[in-house]
Amino acid sequence: MGKPSGRALLHDSRARFGITVLTLAVLFALLAPLVAADPSVQRDIVATRFLPPLSTDLHGAFHLLGTDRFGRDVWARLVFGARVSLGVGFLAVLLSVAIGLVVGAAAGFWQGRIGVMLLGLTDFALALPRVVLLLLLASLWQPSAALVIVVLGLTGWMTIARLVHGEVRSLAVRPFVESAVALGVNGPRVLVRHILPNALTPVIVASALGVGNAIMLEAGLSFLGLGVQPPTPSWGNLIASGRDTLVNAPWVATAPGVALVLVVMAATLLGDAVRDRLDPAGRR
Amino acid sequence: MLRTFVRRGISGIAVVMGVVTLMFFLIRIAPGDPALLLVGPTATQEQLAAQRQALGLDRPLPAQYAAWLGRFVRGDWGSSIATGRPVRTMISQAWPATVSLVGISLVLSYLIGIVVGAIQATRGGRLDTTLSIVTVTLFAVPGYWLGLMLVMVFTYWARALPSFGSAGFDADFLTGWDRVADRLRHLALPLATLTLIGIGGTARYVRGAMLDVRHAPHVSIARAKGLSPLHVTVRHVLRNALIPVLTLLGLSLPALFSGAVFIEAIFAWPGVGRIMVEAVGARDYPVIMAATAVSAALVVVGNLLAEALTAWADPRLRVAQPSAGTA
Numbered sequence: 001m002g003k004p005s006g007r008a009l010l011h012d013s014r015a016r017f018g019i020t021v022l023t024l025a026v027l028f029a030l031l032a033p034l035v036a037a038d039p040s041v042q043r044d045i046v047a048t049r050f051l052p053p054l055s056t057d058l059h060g061a062f063h064l065l066g067t068d069r070f071g072r073d074v075w076a077r078l079v080f081g082a083r084v085s086l087g088v089g090f091l092a093v094l095l096s097v098a099i100g101l102v103v104g105a106a107a108g109f110w111q112g113r114i115g116v117m118l119l120g121l122t123d124f125a126l127a128l129p130r131v132v133l134l135l136l137l138a139s140l141w142q143p144s145a146a147l148v149i150v151v152l153g154l155t156g157w158m159t160i161a162r163l164v165h166g167e168v169r170s171l172a173v174r175p176f177v178e179s180a181v182a183l184g185v186n187g188p189r190v191l192v193r194h195i196l197p198n199a200l201t202p203v204i205v206a207s208a209l210g211v212g213n214a215i216m217l218e219a220g221l222s223f224l225g226l227g228v229q230p231p232t233p234s235w236g237n238l239i240a241s242g243r244d245t246l247v248n249a250p251w252v253a254t255a256p257g258v259a260l261v262l263v264v265m266a267a268t269l270l271g272d273a274v275r276d277r278l279d280p281a282g283r284r
Numbered sequence: 285m286l287r288t289f290v291r292r293g294i295s296g297i298a299v300v301m302g303v304v305t306l307m308f309f310l311i312r313i314a315p316g317d318p319a320l321l322l323v324g325p326t327a328t329q330e331q332l333a334a335q336r337q338a339l340g341l342d343r344p345l346p347a348q349y350a351a352w353l354g355r356f357v358r359g360d361w362g363s364s365i366a367t368g369r370p371v372r373t374m375i376s377q378a379w380p381a382t383v384s385l386v387g388i389s390l391v392l393s394y395l396i397g398i399v400v401g402a403i404q405a406t407r408g409g410r411l412d413t414t415l416s417i418v419t420v421t422l423f424a425v426p427g428y429w430l431g432l433m434l435v436m437v438f439t440y441w442a443r444a445l446p447s448f449g450s451a452g453f454d455a456d457f458l459t460g461w462d463r464v465a466d467r468l469r470h471l472a473l474p475l476a477t478l479t480l481i482g483i484g485g486t487a488r489y490v491r492g493a494m495l496d497v498r499h500a501p502h503v504s505i506a507r508a509k510g511l512s513p514l515h516v517t518v519r520h521v522l523r524n525a526l527i528p529v530l531t532l533l534g535l536s537l538p539a540l541f542s543g544a545v546f547i548e549a550i551f552a553w554p555g556v557g558r559i560m561v562e563a564v565g566a567r568d569y570p571v572i573m574a575a576t577a578v579s580a581a582l583v584v585v586g587n588l589l590a591e592a593l594t595a596w597a598d599p600r601l602r603v604a605q606p607s608a609g610t611a
Contacts, residue, residue: 127584129576131545140314224546224549253432261424268420
């Protein structure tokens with residue numbers, strides 16, 4: 001198991017694509033006020049609504065991706081929406097990873113009754129229809145970005161738990177762990193200091209894939225009106241808002257969708273590349 | 285073998301029961317009162333209390349649960365709070381639409397996905413790269429957005445295919461082939477959306493599985509025996525690579541049903557997913573519970589089928605032996 005050195009990774013075109021797109025997306029999201037005008041400022045609706053991409057309105061403002069039915073700049077909404085979508089996706093995965101790490105590590109390390117119970121819980125949660133649960137949870141409480149994060153986090157930890165469980169189990173019988181135990185290091189310390197750091201790499205790969213998935217699900221919930229609420233832009237409700245104007249302003253729904261696809265692709269390809277680097281036996 | 289399946293069947297039923305129990309309590313602890321929705325905001329306290337009593341919402345939670353579970357198991361699913369229609373009727377009319385949409389798309393996406401993945405793994409080179417870009421794109425496309433794009437192109441621009449419902453408004457007056465054609469035209473866009481997304485995931489997985497098997501000793505021996513490359517690919521590489529793919533089929537069912545929820549919402553496809561989305565908005569408890577139970581049951585049954593298929597494809601698994609710690 002070699003560590004994925006950054007330089008080696010850059011020789012992989014998938015990793016280069018992934019890193020470039022994700023870096024750009026994060027940069028645009030962070031620097032949103034610098035690269036676009038605040039989309040919530042309402043200007044002259046009549047003069048600016050439904051302008052096609054690459055056009056200039058009567059007031060001389062340039063619209064890279066056109067405007068929507070309220071005359072709002074699609075590029076600005078996209079960039080500010082990236083803050084919400086990427087943020088929600090990232091935080092949701094962080095929550096999933098935290099829960100998955102605890103459950104998986106505990107189940108792998110204490111293999112007795114606790115382990116069986118936790119694995120049973122994981123398998124049960126895996127069998128739940130995730131979107132059904134998401135729909136239900138998101139509709140029962142007041143929809144908000146925070147709720148989406150919690151709901152996505154609570155329904156996404158199982159694969160991480162499975163992965164960590166497998167890693168911890170196989171690491172627990174390795175000589176370096178046994179020697180730590182023999183030296184009298186207590187259980188939790190062995191787990192946290194000796195086992196978990198060695199189990200983290202596959203978790204990182206799974207999280208990269210998970211971020212893409214979480215962004216997609218957030219958009220799905222927002223699309224159905226159960227996620228981030230307008231006028232706060234998120235890629236999902238941007239797509240939803242463009243749904244009614246597909247005929248006369250197709251760019252409103254197209255732009256956020258393309259952005260979404262690019263980011264999910266980037267996360268997937270980067271995850272693939274890192275996994276192949278970690279697993280020299282397979283692929284290529 | 286049989287014993288394994290009986291055991292899996294029992295645990296499947298346990299999962300479905302667990303799901304509906306979880307849903308029952310989640311719905312009850314969440315804010316939002318169906319009685320209030322029914323009587324409206326102008327109702328008096330007495331009217332509200334009477335409505336709550338009529339729905340059985342005034343009794344303690346465990347009693348509500350026991351009563352509900354008893355009726356549910358006996359097949360008495362109550363009637364919709366919003367429309368008053370019997371839930372059994374609503375679900376029994378809806379689930380064939382979902383199963384046909386998901387079923388056909390499952391078959392198509394696996395057939396096409398396996399062929400594409402096999403071609404990629406065998407041919408390699410530029411064709412592999414091109415197809416990889418296509419499949420990862422399909423994998424990354426959200427279903428609802430792909431659906432919208434297809435509607436934009438085929439309904440609004442080309443004016444070729446309908447994008448609403450499963451039959452035209454005049455479907456009742458059509459006979460014979462016209463009726464079939466009408467159905468197929470309505471099926472085309474939702475089916476294409478769901479299938480295209482499925483192809484991405486399947487092809488990616490088949491490609492990886494085949495590359496893993498390609499260097500196995502039995503494949504080298506088959507080649508050394510002078511078997512034709514096509515024969516080796518189909519009988520020795522693909523067949524072994526399909527075993528994890530069949531397992532994936534079981535695992536991907538929940539995702540497929542999830543995808544179908546969005547697709548049904550976009551195309552107004554009259555299935556369980558659409559009923560669920562509508563019921564969730566109206567806090568229609570009986571309908572939500574039934575739709576949830578049916579989706580969970582469909583997923584469990586699908587998983588059992590996938591497991592049976594895996595056992596059929598892989599003789600090693602027919603000896604019912606619990607394998608320890610598969611990571």
